[in-house]
Amino acid sequence: MGSGSFFDIEHISKSFPGVKALDDVSFSVAEGEVRALVGENGAGKSTLMKILNGNYKKDAGRILIDGQEVQITDPLVAAANGISIIFQELNLVDNLSIAENIFAGRLAKSGRLVDWKDINRKAKELLNRIGFDADPRTEVGTLTVAGKQMVEIAKALSRDARIILMDEPSATLTKNELDALFGIIRDLKAGGVAVIYISHRMEEIFEISDSVTVLRDGRVIATAPLKTLGREQIVEMMVGREISQTYPGRETKPGEEILRVENLKRRDRQQNVAFTLRRGEVLGIAGLVGAGRTEVMRALFGVDYITSCDVYLHGKKIQIRDPKTAKKAGFAFLTEDRKNEGLTLDFTVKSNIVMADLRKIVSGGFLRAKKENDIAEEYIKLLDIKTPSVNQKVGNLSGGNQQKVVVAKWLNADAEIIIMDEPTRGIDVGAKLEIYEVINRLVGEGKSVILISSELPEVLGMSDRILVMKDDAITAELTGDRINAVEVMQYAL
Amino acid sequence: MKQKTTLKRIGEWSRDNTNLILLIVMVLVGALMSSNFFIWSNLMNLLRRITVNGVMAIGFTMTLLVGGFDLSIGSTLSLCAVLCVGFENNHGSAAFAMLVALAAGCGMGLLNGFLMKLTRGGSGEAFLITLATSMVAGSLATTYCKGFDLYGVHAAWYQAIGQKSISGFPICAIIWIVLLVAFQIIIKKTTFGRKLLLCGANKESAYLSGVDVGAMKIIAFTIAGAMAALAAIIMTSRTTGASPNSGSGGDFDAAIASIIGGNSLVGGHGGMVQVLIGTVIYGLITNILNLVGVESVVQYIVKGCVLLLAICLDNLKKR
Numbered sequence: 001m002g003s004g005s006f007f008d009i010e011h012i013s014k015s016f017p018g019v020k021a022l023d024d025v026s027f028s029v030a031e032g033e034v035r036a037l038v039g040e041n042g043a044g045k046s047t048l049m050k051i052l053n054g055n056y057k058k059d060a061g062r063i064l065i066d067g068q069e070v071q072i073t074d075p076l077v078a079a080a081n082g083i084s085i086i087f088q089e090l091n092l093v094d095n096l097s098i099a100e101n102i103f104a105g106r107l108a109k110s111g112r113l114v115d116w117k118d119i120n121r122k123a124k125e126l127l128n129r130i131g132f133d134a135d136p137r138t139e140v141g142t143l144t145v146a147g148k149q150m151v152e153i154a155k156a157l158s159r160d161a162r163i164i165l166m167d168e169p170s171a172t173l174t175k176n177e178l179d180a181l182f183g184i185i186r187d188l189k190a191g192g193v194a195v196i197y198i199s200h201r202m203e204e205i206f207e208i209s210d211s212v213t214v215l216r217d218g219r220v221i222a223t224a225p226l227k228t229l230g231r232e233q234i235v236e237m238m239v240g241r242e243i244s245q246t247y248p249g250r251e252t253k254p255g256e257e258i259l260r261v262e263n264l265k266r267r268d269r270q271q272n273v274a275f276t277l278r279r280g281e282v283l284g285i286a287g288l289v290g291a292g293r294t295e296v297m298r299a300l301f302g303v304d305y306i307t308s309c310d311v312y313l314h315g316k317k318i319q320i321r322d323p324k325t326a327k328k329a330g331f332a333f334l335t336e337d338r339k340n341e342g343l344t345l346d347f348t349v350k351s352n353i354v355m356a357d358l359r360k361i362v363s364g365g366f367l368r369a370k371k372e373n374d375i376a377e378e379y380i381k382l383l384d385i386k387t388p389s390v391n392q393k394v395g396n397l398s399g400g401n402q403q404k405v406v407v408a409k410w411l412n413a414d415a416e417i418i419i420m421d422e423p424t425r426g427i428d429v430g431a432k433l434e435i436y437e438v439i440n441r442l443v444g445e446g447k448s449v450i451l452i453s454s455e456l457p458e459v460l461g462m463s464d465r466i467l468v469m470k471d472d473a474i475t476a477e478l479t480g481d482r483i484n485a486v487e488v489m490q491y492a493l
Numbered sequence: 494m495k496q497k498t499t500l501k502r503i504g505e506w507s508r509d510n511t512n513l514i515l516l517i518v519m520v521l522v523g524a525l526m527s528s529n530f531f532i533w534s535n536l537m538n539l540l541r542r543i544t545v546n547g548v549m550a551i552g553f554t555m556t557l558l559v560g561g562f563d564l565s566i567g568s569t570l571s572l573c574a575v576l577c578v579g580f581e582n583n584h585g586s587a588a589f590a591m592l593v594a595l596a597a598g599c600g601m602g603l604l605n606g607f608l609m610k611l612t613r614g615g616s617g618e619a620f621l622i623t624l625a626t627s628m629v630a631g632s633l634a635t636t637y638c639k640g641f642d643l644y645g646v647h648a649a650w651y652q653a654i655g656q657k658s659i660s661g662f663p664i665c666a667i668i669w670i671v672l673l674v675a676f677q678i679i680i681k682k683t684t685f686g687r688k689l690l691l692c693g694a695n696k697e698s699a700y701l702s703g704v705d706v707g708a709m710k711i712i713a714f715t716i717a718g719a720m721a722a723l724a725a726i727i728m729t730s731r732t733t734g735a736s737p738n739s740g741s742g743g744d745f746d747a748a749i750a751s752i753i754g755g756n757s758l759v760g761g762h763g764g765m766v767q768v769l770i771g772t773v774i775y776g777l778i779t780n781i782l783n784l785v786g787v788e789s790v791v792q793y794i795v796k797g798c799v800l801l802l803a804i805c806l807d808n809l810k811k812r
Binding site: 301303322323324326327328333335340341342343344345346347351355356358359362365366367409413 | 681686687688690694695697705762
């Protein structure tokens with residue numbers, strides 16, 4: 001194994017409590033090869049990246065460079081071995097200059113003092129090499145995202161990186177910036193650097209990559225030259241099933257209008273949003289990342305400042321000042337950051353379930369352990385939460401079961417309108433289906449769900465009605481036959 | 494095989510109960526060093542001496558649980574002490590003087606809590622906010638008594654708090670124990686206590702679940718201020734005097750007692766059992782150092798090391 005190859009990953013596995021994130025992952029990349037790494041959310045791409053960067057320790061397997069096994073214990077070791085990772089959330093210090101960011105921790109010195117002339121000259125050379133025309137003394141905070149990405153690439157080159165991983169670099173780039181990036185990738189390739197390019201966008205993958213590795217549920221499904229594959233085949237391998245089968249159908253139809261939101265304006269963004277919600281309805285909110293979907297819901301729930309918002313619940317105008325009043329009005333909010341905002345990870349399952357309405361476990365002025373246990377047991381049964389006991393720490397459950405605990409928490413608080421922001425992010429496929437079933441049960445009981453999701457098939461498959469958002473505005477309301485990917489993308493882009 | 498699991502269980506138990514083990518060790522050391530250690534009067538004496546710190550540690554722990562901490566309680570103690578003694582001297586009413594002291598303590602706590610709410614702060618903000626307010630309180634204390642020590646606690650019942658006993662138990666110790674029990678019940682058995690812990694463990698998720706995080710901080714810090722006032726009353730009734738430096742180092746002592754007893758630095762975990770254990774350990778350390786004849790200034794070297802040890806233990810437990 002590994003004879004004569006440049007970069008090999010062999011049998012890497014990694015488990016988190018309750019989830020097998022990577023399962024026997026192996027592939028090789030050659031010198032000067034551009035490899036696309038694709039997979040659905042939760043397929044294990046970011047876990048793999050963090051292992052290669054030394055953020056996570058692998059449970060098993062080997063990483064080889066030039067046929068030699070390397071032990072990557074932290075990001076510095078990764079860099080020393082020629083592995084550079086450009087994360088989506090870039091690792092730059094905004095108030096330092098380009099040159100300082102490139103040479104952070106390795107500033108050249110003349111005598112005891114830092115040799116700024118030399119550093120700026122070297123930085124300029126690197127920037128020239130990638131065709132980025134900027135003064136190395138510019139503060140990084142003033143650059144565009146594309147500019148920052150250039151700085152990251154220059155930093156990788158300055159460390160003589162031989163393997164560069166890029167995590168969805170195109171997500172925030174314009175067409176021209178993307179073309180420039182592709183030019184750089186081609187130069188890197190010509191210079192013998194291996195590039196692992198992570199992206200969801202098929203056009204880009206076909207434009208820039210030589211080959212593709214598909215990950216699904218922590219396993220490598222296939223590694224193949226792109227020439228031999230079609231777009232549909234890759235999507236099929238990523239998803240691994242007929243899309244239409246993923247979403248359980250439901251019989252129920254939406255009832256009367258229960259919520260009307262008008263004039264929702266945020267202080268910090270140019271938003272003016274209005275929409276309605278009906279009883280027993282799943283209202284999907286589609287749009288690209290950054291379109292303002294989450295912001296609207298955070299404002300509605302009273303988390304962030306709003307300048308004005310007219311909310312009518314059952315025809316009566318209500319005031320929502322903070323999450324407390326929102327909760328009283330019957331709203332629930334499952335945020336996209338389940339671990340930090342939805343749960344108290346080192347508390348038990350039962351205390352997380354009861355936390356949004358503690359009055360239910362009070363009797364005679366005191367909290368009653370028995371009531372707490374009973375309520376927790378009830379929801380564990382109702383939502384089929386897999387946990388060894390009510391006393392298990394929530395942090396030890398799998399993503400899907402954690403999400404169910406958040407749902408249970410809000411059901412216990414008698415929520416009527418349940419806002420779910422990316423409820424299936426980072427959850428494996430089987431658990432996703434269970435979350436969808438939970439959603440169907442909720443609307444079946446006359447509750448209403450607002451579903452924000454970046455996974456288009458999920459919004460399409462689950463919603464009775466879809467609002468499409470773009471640049472902080474609602475650009476379309478789709479119902480019936482118009483609920484399809486083409487219509488949504490037309491208004492989202 | 495069976496022996497191994499037993500050993501493992503013992504290992505886990507001792508990791509989870511390092512504080513209790515430390516307490517037992519300290520008691521044994523105390524017993525070895527002085528043959529009078531287990532005599533009732535010695536134990537009661539010890540209890541009487543630790544109550545001021547014990548009451549302070551209750552307040553400190555409340556702020557620790559909500560996800561902050563209060564370094565101003567030492568200065569607040571000084572302020573309340575000079576106010577209490579000064580007002581009794583000037584106005585003749587001990588009850589009125591104590592009310593003034595309690596009001597001042599609550600006021601300082603309220604200020605801290607309000608600033609914590611305003612900054613939406615955690616431990617970092619708590620450090621700087623309470624550092625700043627401790628200067629305010631310390632300066633107010635010095636200004637009030639013009640830098641001089643105040644003497645004279647006149648009312649008999651005022652003196653009794655710190656000096657007298659009821660059927661062998663020091664009154665101040667009874668007050669302390671009652672407070673410990675009451676606060677333990679509040680923390681573990683009321684919605685307020687549960688919300689307090691939720692805020693300390695993860696204030697984002699608490700806020701998004703409809704818990705008024707700001708209010709919890711205000712209440713916790715106000716309790717800390719009130720406890721500092723109460724500690725001032727107990728202290729002055731024992732020493733029948735007050736100086737603007739009465740409470741200097743008191744915040745530090747309370748922090749050590751709270752943390753060495755097993756309260757977590759990150760908030761959300763702990764309670765009054767830990768305060769009890771920690772205060773007794775800390776009292777025993779002081780006692781033993783006194784017996785050995787270590788000067789009180791030098792004692793802080795040992796105490797500083799003990800605090801560091803407690804912090805390391807807290808972190809080790811989390812791994």
